[in-house]
Amino acid sequence: MADGQHAPITLIPGTTRPAGAGVSAEGLLLDxxxxxxxxxxxxxxxxxxxxxxxxxxxxxxxxxxxxxxxxxxxxxxxxxxxxxxxxxxxxxxxxxxxxxxxxxxxxxxxxxxxxxxxxxxxxxxxxxxxxxxxxxxxxxxxxxxxxAADPRFDGEPPPPPEFGLRAERPRFVVSRVFEAHMDNAVVGLMDPAHVPFVHTQWWWRPPSTGLRLKEKQFEPRGRGWAIARHAPSGNSLAYRLLFGQDVTTEIVFELPGYRWEVVENGRAQFFTLTCLTPMDGRTTLITQASYWTGAPLLDLIKPFLIPGAREFLDQDGRFVDLQNQGLPHMRTMLWIDDIDVQAKWYHALKKEWAGARAEDRAFANPVKPATLRWRS
Ligand code: FES
Ligand SMILES: [Fe+2]
CATH class of the missing domain: 2.102.10.10 (Rieske [2Fe-2S] iron-sulphur domain)
Structure with a gap:
């Protein structure tokens, strides 16, 4: 990324506990x-x-x-x-x-x-x-x-998260508990560079695929960021088979830990919503709910989608377990651009969340529009 926002190498503690209101002692966002x-x-x-x-x-x-x-x-x-x-x-x-x-x-x-x-x-x-x-x-x-951060809170909460989902009920839900702090779970979820090494199942990304240059436009969105709406590149044939023409896709992340990926056109929508729930300072529940409307072919292949989604989560979970062998023995992680820029954004958003609440002002999204490039 060439906007000078970030140093090419950053040393960063695995979890952040920004000072301020709205963050628990374990570094988990409240309110x-x-x-x-x-x-x-x-x-x-x-x-x-x-x-x-x-x-x-x-x-x-x-x-x-x-x-x-x-x-x-x-x-x-x-x-x-x-x-x-x-x-x-x-x-x-x-x-x-x-x-x-x-x-x-x-x-x-x-x-x-x-x-x-x-x-x-x-x-x-x-x-x-x-x-x-x-x-x-x-x-x-x-x-x-x-x-709420205040245990005696008895007022009107802010509205619950809004995802732009058309379907009322998920077609299926898979979940897994990760032995990871929320921060590490989020960062692992957003990490684009592990995909060709970890998610190598033959029907998704066989190792023979090799690495390709990726270049994506990011923009601030709500309490997070989005990969601007675009026509799907990889897997585009599959998308066309499932949905027909004029398909676009969008990926959004928002605090405290929601990521959704939508593939849609005027007729159909395929929506994958990943919700991270910090259970405590060492454990995070990941729940992935899949929705679709107007895509009858997906009904047919649903029996294959469920174990597929589970396999994805298990693959990520195994790496969290491996990380747990290393993380206690390092004070900081070493992050590089551009693959770890989203992780840095997450920490910046968290800091702003705490700052805004401490100073009793509106949340100001710190993410700037950017093009990120990497090979994966
Ligand atoms: S009523 Fe005695 S512990 Fe609940
Ligand atoms: Fe993954």
């Missing part, structure tokens, strides 16, 4: 929406425990189908509420009952509705006991939770 679970995995009347940005979260759905999220720690003696069951509270509204001493918490407000042990004359005001409630949003078959 953000994160994917908790695919909707289909949260059946009515059930709940499950998930870790999101270091918080244990009960993600559930009432018998009537309403999603909700509560802190998965009973304020009495710490038992996970997710180990209990749902039942109506004395006021008739849905609640979750702690399995240890039966306290019941409203699914909508987190307020304690009942302490079964109380006898007459024991004036405990149950309504003053509350578990943290997280805002939830459900769209495109995915359930998101909003993790």
């Amino acid at each position: 953000c929406w994160y994917l908790a679970r695919p909707s289909a995995e949260v059946k009515p009347g059930t709940q499950a425990r998930v870790m999101v940005a270091g918080e244990p979260v009960l993600v559930g759905r009432t018998a009537a189908g309403e999603p909700f999220a509560l802190k998965d720690v009973c304020p009495h003696r710490g038992v996970p509420l997710s180990a209990g069951r749902q039942m109506p509270a004395p006021d008739g509204n849905p609640s979750v009952q702690c399995p240890y001493h039966g306290w019941q918490f409203g699914t909508g407000d987190g307020v304690c509705k009942l302490m079964p042990s109380l006898v007459e004359g024991q004036a405990v005001d149950t309504a003053r006991v509350k578990v943290r409630r997280y805002p939830v949003a459900e769209k495109h078959g995915l359930l998101f939770v909003y993790i």
